[in-house]
Amino acid sequence: MECLTTKHYKYMDLEKRYHMIYPESSNATYTSLLNYSDDLNKPFQRWYRYKEGFSTEMVEQLIREYSIHKKGVILDPFSGSGSTLLAAAHMGYQGVGFEVNPFSCFLSRCKLESCSGEEREQFREAYERILEQASETEQEYVLPGLSISHKVFEKQVEAYFMRAGQLMETDLNLTEKVRNLLKLGWLSCLEPLSHYRKAGNGLKIKKYVKPRVVTPEDARNMLLEEYRNIYADLQEHSQQGKTKLYQDSCLNMNRYLEEKSVEGIIFSPPYANCFDYTEIYKLELWFGKFVSDYGDLKRLRNQSLHSHLNGDLSPEPEPESEILEELLEELKDRKLWDKKIPRMLRLYYRDMFQVLRESCRVLDKDGFCCIVVGNSAYGGVVFPADLILAEYGERTGFAVDKIEVDRYIITSSQQYEKTKETGKYLRESVVCLRKNK
Template identity: 30%
Template sequence: MIHLSSQESSPSFRPDFAPNAQLPRHRWYRFKEGFSAGLVSQFAASYLPREGAHLLDPFLGSGTTAVEGARLGHHVDGIETNPFMAFMAKVKTRNYTKTARLDLAALECLRSRKRCDQFKLPRDSTLVERKGLEKWLLNRSVALRFEQLRSAISSIQPLARRDLLLFALLSSVEEVANARKDGKCWRYKKNWESLAFSSKSLDESFAAKIIHFIEDIEISPKLKGSTSITQGDSRNHFHKAHRNERFYDGILTSPPYLNSFDYTDIYRPELLLMKAAQNSEDLRRLRLRTLRSHVQVAWKPSEPLGIPRLAEKIEAIKDAGLWSSRIPAMINAYFVDLDAVVTQSSQCLKKAGTAGFVVADSAYAGVVIPVGEILGEIFERRGFRIEKIHTFRQTRGNGNHQQQSKDRLNEVMVVASFRGN
């Protein structure tokens, strides 16, 4: 039986990204869906045996586990399927020579006026202003300037400096876009038409980012530990990375929540701008490599996972007139995918190594899916002992994709240690 606890912790032990906005490197990109650096440091202090431990995050996102783990002197492997997030995590975790001559390189790019007016975008794209659109994310002058800067950056050497500049440029875009991400979708800014963002706005936003980057690299050019980041699908990837050896002392991660949030869609502007996707088919292929937590593609059906409590919940919502008929299958598939990740964790964690998974309950048609508790059951079936389920907060859910419930939804970290087999 799983015990639910809510112990007192340090104020920065939080499942959200907000405290990171003040921290070197973490602040380079406001990643709404990330967790706090404090969560990583507290997990490391509680569950990693010593400095220099091996830690894995199979849903790396913006790289919080990697940046913070390496800052503390650990060796962190990360897996992330989305090319933009994988790129961000790589740039945030590199060691740099102090000044990195970033200021001069940025100035060189800002002086570039090479003519650039080509956008090859999907026909249905509302990314850039064009005739016939009622709303668009980037004004034409902003988008043209983006291309000009991107083209200038592409000839900067060495690669580490070029990547820093490209990442600074990509992370400047939201500031001068007509909408911003609000954790659910892109929402148009108030009076967006009168904001009149221009090429100059992008230059200013880019220059401000570069100043942050330089300040942070000056403070900590090197992270004490090391990182290795792979772009890949962690459902079928990580347990073989170290020749099937039991390699990791800990696994800390936050898989996408079961709330139909589609990362590929929300990060589509960045994916198109960095040319990691050229069209809708590329985006579809990327979606197929994500955990099945959304319904934006038709997934192959999966066999029921065989957890009675899960089967009951799926049965309860099956005929409830949900906003998508794919939701019951998605819920089963979500846990099948988590099971694959937990199974691999059991194959690569050392005996007594600890896994911490941050997840949240969901509700569909008023029926709560107790994600933390079902995940706990999966851990137990795969040879783990539940150490605790730490409750961070209880929310009313996300009215956008899930359906609200009268009950509060728990956002938790399931902490489980591997008993060996």
């Protein structure tokens, strides 16, 4: 208990340095805005039910609160489904993003690119025709090289779904933009029609109280509804503002962005929770042909942030944070479910510190950086990412305006027992920084 209490005071001492706002406070402004599920019925955002993300409304709130010049570039180093770039474009800013996952990058580009009236009508004509033809053709198709491909669908649904995808891909009369919209609608129906669902760090087989039978007609109706939603959004809403999205790691930001070229930065990095997003999105990656073999998958994992155990964990970074080193030292005596976890954590924060340094470099004078981040715990030791990043940000050239705690993370009963003293630090927060030099 002595050790836990000592650690508790370490966290408290760090918190005292900052303006902290908690969910129960009347000053909490982002709590209701953090939830991405609120966005899932909005135009463009409803095109795909992205597992992670935050609402465009929260991005707009942060821009209104922190942007001094009311124009310029808004950067998202981890653009995911494109919420930051969508919101920035809607407000007339130029959005710039980085995304290493090719499926997520594809999703964002589909939502962000403008579509002419002619392309919109070509899209409508194409999906109506293809959904009919897929019922009539007996064309051969090839499943992707994913080991579970043959178990993803009921056989009749598989035949209809794969033939529809093949017709979209081989129609030479379609523009690239139209073909991409067709592919996105197709991929958005992939999981709902399959035997699998996203759960935790991967996929699980769906279980039902009563047997569930999915038919080719169900597949056709689901695809048709998805395409009609996309068509309606294209018809009723036009994209504003310019966006630029790089399919690359934000750790390579220095290759693309000049010093003092950015007004504001808003992002949510992968949390240090061992979730491998190439595993969570493997159906989309394989069926969408973003990876063609397991070598591609391995290369993609090695390019991603060190937030999971499946990438290259061989680098040996130098210590950069006193509090991080103290927590890692404490972890040495704890029983962990994988011995590589301390190395992963060290590399995760090395990556995040680099992102903070680069963020400071590209921000203009008085620019802002807002980070939506979740803390993690291993062996009963809480790693408060919000406090660690705030403290490092101060040493990099930022002033910490505030840290708003927006919700607490529910843990397993076993982890709860281990973190009784420090459980209040298991949370998601918005860390708001202002460049001060």
